[in-house]
Amino acid sequence: MRRILLIDDDMDMCSLLSHFLKRKGFETDMAYTGPKGVAKFKESKFDVVLCDFRLGDMDGRKVLQEVKAIDPNVTVIIITGYSDVKMAVDVMRHGAFDYITKPLIPEEVLNVINRGLAEPTHLPEALASKSPSNGVSAAKQYTTASEEFLVGVSQQTLELYKQIELVAPTNYSVILYGESGTGKEVIAKTIHQSSNRHNKPFIAVDCGILSRELAASELFGHIKGSFTGAFGDKEGIFEVADGGTLFLDEVANLPLDVQTTLLRVIQERKFKRVGSTKDISTDTRVIVASNENLQEAYRKGKFREDLYHRFNEFSLSIPPLRERKEDIPLFSGFFLEKACQELNKKLDGFDEEVEQLFLNYGWPGNLREMRNVIRRAGLLSPSGKITANVLPWEIIGNPSRMPSEHSAIAGEQPANPVRQAPVDLRDAASHAEYEAIMNVLKQVRFNKTKAAEVLKIDRKTLYNKIRNYEESNMK
Numbered sequence: 075m076r077r078i079l080l081i082d083d084d085m086d087m088c089s090l091l092s093h094f095l096k097r098k099g100f101e102t103d104m105a106y107t108g109p110k111g112v113a114k115f116k117e118s119k120f121d122v123v124l125c126d127f128r129l130g131d132m133d134g135r136k137v138l139q140e141v142k143a144i145d146p147n148v149t150v151i152i153i154t155g156y157s158d159v160k161m162a163v164d165v166m167r168h169g170a171f172d173y174i175t176k177p178l179i180p181e182e183v184l185n186v187i188n189r190g191l192a193e194p195t196h197l198p199e200a201l202a203s204k205s206p207s208n209g210v211s212a213a214k215q216y217t218t219a220s221e222e223f224l225v226g227v228s229q230q231t232l233e234l235y236k237q238i239e240l241v242a243p244t245n246y247s248v249i250l251y252g253e254s255g256t257g258k259e260v261i262a263k264t265i266h267q268s269s270n271r272h273n274k275p276f277i278a279v280d281c282g283i284l285s286r287e288l289a290a291s292e293l294f295g296h297i298k299g300s301f302t303g304a305f306g307d308k309e310g311i312f313e314v315a316d317g318g319t320l321f322l323d324e325v326a327n328l329p330l331d332v333q334t335t336l337l338r339v340i341q342e343r344k345f346k347r348v349g350s351t352k353d354i355s356t357d358t359r360v361i362v363a364s365n366e367n368l369q370e371a372y373r374k375g376k377f378r379e380d381l382y383h384r385f386n387e388f389s390l391s392i393p394p395l396r397e398r399k400e401d402i403p404l405f406s407g408f409f410l411e412k413a414c415q416e417l418n419k420k421l422d423g424f425d426e427e428v429e430q431l432f433l434n435y436g437w438p439g440n441l442r443e444m445r446n447v448i449r450r451a452g453l454l455s456p457s458g459k460i461t462a463n464v465l466p467w468e469i470i471g472n473p474s475r476m477p478s479e480h481s482a483i484a485g486e487q488p489a490n491p492v493r494q495a496p497v498d499l500r501d502a503a504s505h506a507e508y509e510a511i512m513n514v515l516k517q518v519r520f521n522k523t524k525a526a527e528v529l530k531i532d533r534k535t536l537y538n539k540i541r542n543y544e545e546s547n548m549k
């Protein structure tokens with residue numbers, strides 16, 4: 075039986091979610107603080123950790139780091155309020171499988187858990203059991219880029235693909251710049267598939283989840299006895315990717331000593347396993363990605379300048395979704411089709427209001443956020459077209475339109491979907507304050523920092539006011 079650890083300071087939510095998951099055949103355990111959750115994880119084996127991002131004593135990012143240090147292969151799913159989506163996306167870059175936004179919907183939680191359990195194990199650990207002859211199959215099994223992707227129609231997208239067409243047939247190293255969720259790994263795989271290496275391995279590695287102690291071993295391999303815990307020889311990612319393409323996401327997170335070794339590999343096309351004196355030749359094209367400027371990173375001492383110049387034979391900037399609005403209808407339809415296939419459901423697209431809301435929204439999480447919003451909307455929509463009342467408040471700008479029958483984790487006692495007007499002075503004041511906050515958020519395109527400045531409050535106070543109002547209206 076699969077075991078799930080729930081870490082959340084909301085005891086009622088934990089109990090309801092635990093009860094639901096037990097009915098679905100899982101074994102569960104609960105912790106109401108971050109340290110207690112980490113302690114329980116150390117004591118026992120869990121397949122999945124569901125953790126709230128905002129814990130009073132330890133945030134979800136720290137919990138993620140600690141449980142991943144204990145078991146790098148555990149599936150971690152972050153629970154978050156929608157206003158924290160950008161932070162949740164950042165946590166995903168550091169090893170979380172996915173995030174779920176509140177209010178929690180039981181079937182959505184179950185769907186994400188099942189997807190997490192169905193995913194292949196973490197790349198670096200899994201490579202330890204792969205033989206050299208299995209390089210191509212390893213690449214197919216462990217890369218996370220989808221086999222099916224869509225090319226947009228906006229001018230920015232077309233210009234991007236023209237540059238891809240130019241650089242793909244070469245052996246140039248490429249730097250990809252882009253915000254979280256813009257599809258950097260898909261672009262890297264597109265370059266690989268359009269190159270002469272297309273029938274060789276494509277390996278994608280998130281450098282943000284490689285531990286400082288073992289990063290060199292994961293990339294270059296090691297020999298038996300080279301360090302404590304090295305019980306046998308292990309080939310590294312460069313060996314598995316030989317002849318193909320290695321995509322290093324968030325490359326600036328690599329320790330400086332590993333960057334030094336990586337520079338030698340790029341220059342001399344050879345490397346040594348940790349603890350070995352034998353050179354191993356490699357013919358691997360390297361594509362790297364970063365959401366921060368690597369020139370700025372080396373000026374700050376975070377990245378080697380000579381390694382930057384080695385990688386910078388060609389660079390591509392992937393525009394955020396808000397700058398290519400012509401692609402929004404195309405991608406929304408694409409993700410809806412995928413959601414319908416996943417849910418075994420037929421939906422008739424989006425109504426006109428939803429289409430306009432999608433065009434007006436800033437999509438801070440880019441394509442990843444759009445995919446999750448549409449998957450969630452598809453789950454909440456019984457049939458017909460998707461309407462605005464199943465979209466997150468940050469998109470519609472009016473949380474009163476959220477369907478309250480899905481707001482409780484139990485999901486079994488529908489309430490009136492239209493919220494009551496304030497009935498006393500305190501409620502009226504709270505409602506007016508919330509409307510003022512929402513108006514400012516809309517004016518600044520939901521930029522929380524700017525909104526807090528306009529309202530003359532700090533970001534934490536802004537988050538708390540939004541959260542307190544929504545929680546009071548969900549009761």
